Amino acid sequence: MTAASPSILIVGAGAIGALYGSALSRQGTQVSVVCRSDYDHVQQHGYAIRSVVLGDHVFRPHAVLRDVSQRASPPDYLLLTVKVLPQVDRAALIKPAVGPDTVIVLIENGMDIEAEIAAAFPNNELLSALAFVQVSRTGQGDIVHQALGSLSLGRYPSGTTPAAQRLAALFDASQFNCALTDAVVTARWQKAVWNTAFNPISVLGGGLDTEMMLRTSDNQALIRRAMEEVCAAAAAAGHALHPKLVDRMIADTRALPGYKTSMAVDYENGRPMEIEAILGNVVRSGRKNGVAMPTLETLYALAQMVENRLNVPR
């Protein structure tokens, strides 16, 4: 890794990748992107980003690649920001760009999403990151960053490293606060409490935002039960969470304007949803440890039905 300015390759540069890539690029780092669906547009025009933090601007990556294999030399950091879907082999996707010294950084949703990458690249440093951000792709190369933006970053499965510190410092300098954690799996469980409840319910309720999901006391009770089951699964997996976490998350969510989850946005656009990463892996972890999760089991079975339904012509 060069001392002055690391090279960064973002694989799957949609909303998350473009926003953070732009932020890092402004710190003088060389940021290239791999983006398949918007390749022609981004290659020609870059990303048009409207951000509550960075302002309106155009982000022109150092290089725009259609495919990872087009990369000549391995990057210092490879940031993986693709959706975690059963049909996407993420290890195979990034393999051509991973050199012996490349630090792999996952900025992705879901639980237990690291093991597959750790197994495929046992000699590479693997960092896991959580993004607390509301950002959407609204069209070819068009990114709208509505709110928040902070990150949490640590070595997988635990600890921190100089490379993690360096990347966190770059994010911090870019106006996106990045907290280092030496317990990133616990942090991931904590985020799962929100994600695993709100995401499937937003879809099963017919495409709801957070305000709609918290409107009635029956609905709030459902969100709470789902969250508490995630806490129980987390505790059984050795990651006890703060006893007030659920209260705090519901109160915080109610204080913010209504927000559509990533799964609801995917659902409404007919795109595959991260059901396994966000919900299925939590359920499997709880099952393994004998945790009763009747609410999550119901949400999971229903979400699978919806996913299968979307793949069947009416």
Next chain:
Amino acid sequence: MTAASPSILIVGAGAIGALYGSALSRQGTQVSVVCRSDYDHVQQHGYAIRSVVLGDHVFRPHAVLRDVSQRASPPDYLLLTVKVLPQVDRAALIKPAVGPDTVIVLIENGMDIEAEIAAAFPNNELLSALAFVQVSRTGQGDIVHQALGSLSLGRYPSGTTPAAQRLAALFDASQFNCALTDAVVTARWQKAVWNTAFNPISVLGGGLDTEMMLRTSDNQALIRRAMEEVCAAAAAAGHALHPKLVDRMIADTRALPGYKTSMAVDYENGRPMEIEAILGNVVRSGRKNGVAMPTLETLYALAQMVENRLNVPR
């Protein structure tokens, strides 16, 4: 009540009302109907019925009324076949046609749907009936009867009566087997085991038929858990059901071709769904008796969200 041939008024003659009205009319009974939405068409052309049991035929009621108050003399039997919805005051709807000797007969879905009518007409005989039938309205006055057709009938809250026997005999003669029961509330709970599971899941899964709902073992497990919770609520309400009922219902349903529930059909046509009658009343009964119903509670909260979503512009 006349000895030879009773007069019958069917209020809310959609698919169910038209099919059974036609069957009774063929027995020489005088059958009139109140139908609001299809009034002009039915008044002019009658109902065009395609039935697996009665064959293709046209049913011309004795009288077609737009409103119950148009009825000059009270009928011997008033058959109520409207959907049970919170926004529909069924007692007020039928009041103008209920005479002192009118027998009120409910052929409607749901649990605990009788008490409201019993309270409004304490001096009238009240019969409660369950229809095991697949019949749909496919257009103005167009009725398609796909399968089944038997009925179960008893006095509410229990027992049988000569009027019940007489009506059952008329149905029997019409090729629709009608079983008399002296425990109609138990029979209603039994039907609820199927309805309360399959109806909301068919909607929440995105508009599924029974075959789709039973495709995977995870999905079957969900149906089974929901059914078992209804059985627990029934038992707690004093209506213990057969221990093999759930197994039998799932096996029977798998043996039949895929079938869309009434709630899924309503959902897909943007019509109000019988969430309270079919699901909410079961949940309330279970809650009152301290029954744990985590699956039904989840389905209920989600179904309410979907219903509210349908009433909010996107």
